Amino acid sequence: MDGGEVRVSGRASQQRRAAAIRDELAAVIATEVKDPRVHAAGLVGVSRVELNRDGSAARVYVSFVSTEDGPRAEALEGLAAASGFLRSTLGRRLGIGRAPKLTFDWDPTAEVAERLAAVVAEDAMTPFDRAVDVIRRADTILLATHRGPDGDGVGSMVALASLLRSQGKTPTLFTEDLVPRNLKWLPFARSFVRTLAADARFDATIVVDCGDPQLLGPGFPAPEVTGTVVALDHHASHRPFGDVFVSDPDAACVGVLVARIARRLGWRISKEAAQGLFVSLVADTGSFSYSNANAEAFHLAAELVGAGYVDPWAIHERMNENVPVSRYRLLAAALGTLELAADGRLAFLQITEQMLADVKASWEDSEGVVNYARGIAGVECGVLLTPAKGGGVRVSMRSKGRAIDAGAVCARLGGGGHRGAAGCTLPGDLPTARRVVEDALVAALEGAVPSAE
Amino acid sequence: MDGGEVRVSGRASQQRRAAAIRDELAAVIATEVKDPRVHAAGLVGVSRVELNRDGSAARVYVSFVSTEDGPRAEALEGLAAASGFLRSTLGRRLGIGRAPKLTFDWDPTAEVAERLAAVVAEDAMTPFDRAVDVIRRADTILLATHRGPDGDGVGSMVALASLLRSQGKTPTLFTEDLVPRNLKWLPFARSFVRTLAADARFDATIVVDCGDPQLLGPGFPAPEVTGTVVALDHHASHRPFGDVFVSDPDAACVGVLVARIARRLGWRISKEAAQGLFVSLVADTGSFSYSNANAEAFHLAAELVGAGYVDPWAIHERMNENVPVSRYRLLAAALGTLELAADGRLAFLQITEQMLADVKASWEDSEGVVNYARGIAGVECGVLLTPAKGGGVRVSMRSKGRAIDAGAVCARLGGGGHRGAAGCTLPGDLPTARRVVEDALVAALEGAVPSAE
Numbered sequence: 087m088d089g090g091e092v093r094v095s096g097r098a099s100q101q102r103r104a105a106a107i108r109d110e111l112a113a114v115i116a117t118e119v120k121d122p123r124v125h126a127a128g129l130v131g132v133s134r135v136e137l138n139r140d141g142s143a144a145r146v147y148v149s150f151v152s153t154e155d156g157p158r159a160e161a162l163e164g165l166a167a168a169s170g171f172l173r174s175t176l177g178r179r180l181g182i183g184r185a186p187k188l189t190f191d192w193d194p195t196a197e198v199a200e201r202l203a204a205v206v207a208e209d210a211m212t213p214f215d216r217a218v219d220v221i222r223r224a225d226t227i228l229l230a231t232h233r234g235p236d237g238d239g240v241g242s243m244v245a246l247a248s249l250l251r252s253q254g255k256t257p258t259l260f261t262e263d264l265v266p267r268n269l270k271w272l273p274f275a276r277s278f279v280r281t282l283a284a285d286a287r288f289d290a291t292i293v294v295d296c297g298d299p300q301l302l303g304p305g306f307p308a309p310e311v312t313g314t315v316v317a318l319d320h321h322a323s324h325r326p327f328g329d330v331f332v333s334d335p336d337a338a339c340v341g342v343l344v345a346r347i348a349r350r351l352g353w354r355i356s357k358e359a360a361q362g363l364f365v366s367l368v369a370d371t372g373s374f375s376y377s378n379a380n381a382e383a384f385h386l387a388a389e390l391v392g393a394g395y396v397d398p399w400a401i402h403e404r405m406n407e408n409v410p411v412s413r414y415r416l417l418a419a420a421l422g423t424l425e426l427a428a429d430g431r432l433a434f435l436q437i438t439e440q441m442l443a444d445v446k447a448s449w450e451d452s453e454g455v456v457n458y459a460r461g462i463a464g465v466e467c468g469v470l471l472t473p474a475k476g477g478g479v480r481v482s483m484r485s486k487g488r489a490i491d492a493g494a495v496c497a498r499l500g501g502g503g504h505r506g507a508a509g510c511t512l513p514g515d516l517p518t519a520r521r522v523v524e525d526a527l528v529a530a531l532e533g534a535v536p537s538a539e
Numbered sequence: 540m541d542g543g544e545v546r547v548s549g550r551a552s553q554q555r556r557a558a559a560i561r562d563e564l565a566a567v568i569a570t571e572v573k574d575p576r577v578h579a580a581g582l583v584g585v586s587r588v589e590l591n592r593d594g595s596a597a598r599v600y601v602s603f604v605s606t607e608d609g610p611r612a613e614a615l616e617g618l619a620a621a622s623g624f625l626r627s628t629l630g631r632r633l634g635i636g637r638a639p640k641l642t643f644d645w646d647p648t649a650e651v652a653e654r655l656a657a658v659v660a661e662d663a664m665t666p667f668d669r670a671v672d673v674i675r676r677a678d679t680i681l682l683a684t685h686r687g688p689d690g691d692g693v694g695s696m697v698a699l700a701s702l703l704r705s706q707g708k709t710p711t712l713f714t715e716d717l718v719p720r721n722l723k724w725l726p727f728a729r730s731f732v733r734t735l736a737a738d739a740r741f742d743a744t745i746v747v748d749c750g751d752p753q754l755l756g757p758g759f760p761a762p763e764v765t766g767t768v769v770a771l772d773h774h775a776s777h778r779p780f781g782d783v784f785v786s787d788p789d790a791a792c793v794g795v796l797v798a799r800i801a802r803r804l805g806w807r808i809s810k811e812a813a814q815g816l817f818v819s820l821v822a823d824t825g826s827f828s829y830s831n832a833n834a835e836a837f838h839l840a841a842e843l844v845g846a847g848y849v850d851p852w853a854i855h856e857r858m859n860e861n862v863p864v865s866r867y868r869l870l871a872a873a874l875g876t877l878e879l880a881a882d883g884r885l886a887f888l889q890i891t892e893q894m895l896a897d898v899k900a901s902w903e904d905s906e907g908v909v910n911y912a913r914g915i916a917g918v919e920c921g922v923l924l925t926p927a928k929g930g931g932v933r934v935s936m937r938s939k940g941r942a943i944d945a946g947a948v949c950a951r952l953g954g955g956g957h958r959g960a961a962g963c964t965l966p967g968d969l970p971t972a973r974r975v976v977e978d979a980l981v982a983a984l985e986g987a988v989p990s991a992e
Contacts, residue, residue, distance in 0.1 A: 120571065121624045163623060170620020171574045374827040374840070375855035381845030384837050387827070392834030402828035403939055408916040414874050421871035424864065463861040486856060 104135040106180060107144060111135070111188075114175050115165070116349060117382075123164035127157035128352030133193040137186060144186040147193035158192055165190040213332045217316045218350050220330060221250075224289035228282075228312060230260045231294045232301040237369020237405065240269050242294040242318070242340040244362030247274045249344070249353050258288070262305040267450075268405050272365060273358040282307055290314045294340045297324030297333065318343045320370075322504075338376075338383035341366025345386050360395035368401060415445035420455050426465070431489070432527050433459040433468045436516060460484035467492060467527055471519055474511045479519035483508045490530045499526060557588040559633060560597060564588070564641075567628050568618070569802060570835075576617035580610035581805030586646040590639060597639040600646035611645055618643040666785045670769045671803050673783060674703075677742035681735075681765060683713045684747045685754040690822020690858065693722050695747040695771070695793040697815030700727045702797070702806050711741070715758040720903075721858050725818060726811040735760055743767045747793045750777030750786065771796045773823075775957070791829075791836035794819025798839050813848035821854060829959075868898035873908050879918070884942070885980050886912040886921045889969060913937035920945060920980055924972055927964045932972035936961045943983045952979060 112132040115124065127150040136145045148165070150158050165172075169188045177185035211219070221227070229246055231239030240261075247257040259278045269275060291312035296302060297319040309315075315328030320337040337343050341363040348355055355363070367387055371379040374387070390396045416437065423436040437452050452472060459468025466489040474480040481499070484507055485492040492508035499522070501510020512519040565585040568577065580603040589598045601618070603611050618625075622641045630638035664672070674680070682699055684692030693714075700710040712731045722728060744765035749755060750772040762768075768781030773790040790796050794816040801808055808816070820840055824832040827840070843849045869890065876889040890905050905925060912921025919942040927933040934952070937960055938945040945961035952975070954963020965972040 167623020375851055377850050377852040379851040381841045384841035384844055388834045388837035391837055397830050398828055398832040399830040407914045409914045410916050414911060418871045418874035421867050461860045461862045463863050
């Protein structure tokens with residue numbers, strides 16, 4: 087049967103094919119094989135693949151964190167049991183018709199740590215591999231995120247703190263700013279520190295949800311304090327920093343990256359870590375409503391909920407159903423300023439200092455108000471205008487992402503952001519800023535502002 | 540090795556064990572085995588399991604919809620490849636330590652249809668089995684839902700229509716009421732009919748998201764028109780009706796039941812069906828924020844998104860970001876009536892005819908307003924009071940589900956509903972109704988109203 091599949095090929099193409107099989111298998115095993123035996127031994131990866139001459143059979147060498155024979159043998163049994171599934175998946179993914187028959191073996195050529203170090207020397211490790219290696223080796227670890235921490239940052243830090251502590255490591259959670267009101271119920275939320283002891287020293291520092299060192303703030307400690315700096319980020323545009331910069335714009339949130347790290351290291355996700363990961367997912371996917379809510383995000387949510395660690399409503403209620411009355415009063419006042427422009431394709435809302443004073447609200451209460459402007463039927467782009475702190479007008483822009491690239495429009499006005507959400511600060515008073523923004527948006531509607539993406 | 544596991548047991552306990560293995564395997568194969576070969580032949584189920592004397596080995600007979608040898612053989616190969624995984628999962632789920640070694644075989648004792656019929660005679664089929672059988676046999680199928688169709692009802696109908704049409708069947712989508720404005724973009728949305736031809740006759744009728752025949756409305760056709768009536772429902776409390784009543788309160792939405800039917804029959808989910816299923820999920824889980832968003836719901840979402848059939852934001856935007864301006868103006872006016880009671884644990888909002896007229900809104904625009912009352916920090920239960928159509932006051936109640944069972948409170952006031960969402964109609968004017976409701980809720984806060992659940 088396999089005779090028709092024999093291909094004559096040179097040694098180089100054979101090696102390329104083996105490498106492709108290795109990479110694809112590593113991905114499929116990590117994401118699709120659910121057999122707990124396979125992951126219990128801390129499967130690190132597929133270290134190499136040996137193909138026979140006609141490509142009909144492959145011996146696959148895998149490496150483990152565990153140094154015990156029992157779990158390793160069980161993991162190999164699990165892989166053998168999944169080999170039929172892996173073979174057919176491989177064939178489909180690589181588009182090579184019939185994939186080689188797979189047999190699995192433990193790679194005994196090196197202890198994992200030595201092996202990882204060797205691969206570094208070969209410069210063949212991905213940033214993710216190196217991040218995992220740093221985290222695995224470090225004992226005292228500082229956790230940090232960008233200024234004005236949000237659900238993804240805080241949730242990822244909490245998840246990491248729980249995972250690290252379960253491994254006997256010592257995490258320290260650092261933020262110069264306050265943990266947001268609606269996240270204070272999270273495990274470890276009361277363990278965040280705003281300053282570090284003068285003699286504090288860490289083996290490593292993990293910075294989450296930060297794609298630009300400028301967003302770290304002035305209190306971020308010096309290199310002699312941080313140790314090796316690993317940044318975990320998922321923004322499309324970024325300015326790499328630190329010793330290891332992991333960036334995956336396909337990750338819905340940094341929580342997804344944390345879950346990948348736990349899976350790679352064979353670390354069990356605790357209930358506390360699950361709460362942090364779910365908050366991270368909910369915060370950055372708009373409760374699974376944005377386009378970044380991909381299959382990996384939904385699978386992770388299924389895993390956390392299925393384990394009984396997370397009740398979505400309990401999380402949602404704490405995050406989103408603890409609205410101060412002042413916020414609703416401010417929303418009502420802001421909706422009273424609603425104006426449509428450009429035949430109903432633009433919507434403007436305003437909040438003034440006077441409105442704030444009238445309803446005894448704070449600026450924090452204005453968060454999310456701009457989304458109401460975008461949400462109107464027929465509106466392509468919603469805008470909220472507020473007084474800027476240093477004078478002038480702060481412009482928040484939310485586009486439905488079709489006719490208008492908000493990031494491109496705001497970039498022209500000296501600001502920046504994404505296609506869907508952007509902002510800038512303009513000189514002058516509210517009516518002046520309103521005219522400038524409306525002109526820029528009308529130009530964009532007429533096709534004068536090309537998309538930046 | 541297995542010697543220590545030999546158990547001496549009578550024939551009856553052996554049979555019980557085989558039956559337990561059969562049921563558990565059927566569930567695991569349906570939900571956990573992803574190998575497409577296994578499902579391509581239309582695996583109907585595990586028909587029987589034969590255990591050897593010491594329980595160390597089991598022969599598992601499976602039946603298929605497909606009558607072709609090729610797909611059946613491939614499915615058996617897939618099951619063999621997964622047997623190690625299935626064995627370990629089985630052992631864990633049944634808590635029996637080492638599960639028997641599994642071999643799989645095709646059950647040739649009967650054609651599937653005959654076999655299903657035979658099982659009916661034995662009265663051993665579940666309502667779900669029978670629903671699947673009715674749907675498989677029928678050619679002309681009427682689809683219906685409760686009066687005032689919502690996202691779950693319409694989404695499930697659309698998904699069924701697409702699936703049935705892919706199989707060469709003829710679906711008719713029926714609703715006496717209009718498809719909601721925010722769902723009109725769905726495939727088939729313009730194919731809904733509000734009346735049937737006088738001589739219309741159907742092999743079967745599938746009623747989705749309806750747990751009570753009273754909710755069907757006066758236009759629901761007579762038995763000689765409907766043919767066999769299958770009801771697919773997921774409400775905790777219900778009054779069964781029709782020929783086959785499928786009810787699973789663990790299903791997040793009826794879309795989940797539709798997906799189970801498609802999986803059971805080996806029907807591929809099309810892009811159009813995926814849109815309907817995702818709408819059903821989003822509508823009934825509050826965009827994956829309610830407690831009913833379980834692992835099955837998240838897994839289904841992952842499948843639909845992973846297949847590239849659904850962009851969550853495209854769905855969300857069409858469902859929730861097409862708000863008429865009048866709705867926001869009404870929301871602003873309603874928030875202006877906000878009153879707290881019982882030390883901030885109760886929140887009341889009102890909408891009057893005058894407010895509606897002032898902002899040129901319709902009653903449809905008041906949908907969702909009550910959630911703002913519940914969302915306030917410290918509030919246990921939010922209430923919206925509006926004039927009832929036939930006189931008196933309509934009370935909408937939303938509880939955070941902790942201190943107050945809204946369903947129990949409303950039941951005492953002559954209405955009903957769930958712990959989280961309920962309603963009733965009271966005589967008198969708004970201030971009178973407000974007093975009655977507040978008294979009832981204060982009594983509930985003081986523990987005088989036991990939970991109904």
